[in-house]
Amino acid sequence: MSDSKQRYSDSSRSYIGNDVPGSMVDQGRYDRSKDRETRWNESWKRQPVDLNDIVSRFTPGAQGRRRGRQVRVRKRPVENRRGHGGGLSAHIRQKNEEKRQAQRSAWKQQRNPLQNSQEKGNVIMELVLVLSLEGLNYYGYIPETFQAKPGQTESFELTEGDEDLLDKDFIGPIDRLCNSLIDPGDVDYLNAEQCKLMLGWLEWRLTEPINPRLETIYRKLVEFANKAIELGTGIVFDL
Structure with a gap:
């Protein structure tokens, strides 16, 4: 065994x-x-x-x-x-x-993860924008978005290579800036106030030389952060 x-x-x-x-x-x-x-x-x-x-x-x-x-x-x-x-x-x-x-x-x-998904073996990693917190249960401070109703969240799926890129460029600075616990293999949630901090860092980072794939991810995070700030919600990082 x-x-x-x-x-x-x-x-x-x-x-x-x-x-x-x-x-x-x-x-x-x-x-x-x-x-x-x-x-x-x-x-x-x-x-x-x-x-x-x-x-x-x-x-x-x-x-x-x-x-x-x-x-x-x-x-x-x-x-x-x-x-x-x-x-x-x-x-x-x-x-x-x-x-x-x-x-x-x-x-x-x-x-139906077989459609339009980026596969990491049998694991999906994703960024989940919460459009409404209504009716969601929490595990600690993290909303359980897997229980969300259709249209209650938006997601952006990541690849195994994305995990490595984020680990080297994003996770350390954002965890220090936002007092968060984002890490490969774990789940964390940035609320609207933390998204404001992250947004400032992303806007700065996008003015510097950057990997093209990271640029795509960061622009999606900018979009998600702006929506989360407007709605008073947040983003789940499921890496």
Whole structure:
């Protein structure tokens, strides 16, 4: 039987012991992970999760593999989406109440992800603009947009390459500026006030030399941020 929990633990120890001490980028990621632990630890204690159980339930037979600091578990077909074993991290611990997993799965499948989607194995990463917060439940301060009604959100899907670009150029500056916890493999939410801060940074960044794909993403974020500010809502970052 595949022991995903052990793989995750081994990967974490190796990352903390070998990667973090020699890299300011990895040190920043580690510091943000401790911030998340402080913010969510009491909830995690109330809702403990067995990673092996998650894998067996949602990606039976899949083998986890290390990718940098993460262990990712993928299994085709593509309808096994994020929340079904992609990015076994704090994101899963936050999201894994069984009822919510079922709701998220149904919602993702209703979106028919085979049409007009950018695939990351079997994982969708996306930016989600919330047009209305009415009727949405929250996990902490994060609105659960997978429960949104049609027309209540707009989304922009990202690729695996986009994750790497954002990790190098966007995440660190925005987390420091907005006091946010955006990070690869996790979910965070910027409210309207945080979007104002992000918008100023984006407008500056777009005046500098930039990767063409990043320019596309940033212009979409400018559009989303302006709408969120106008509507008094925000943007969910599901990376």
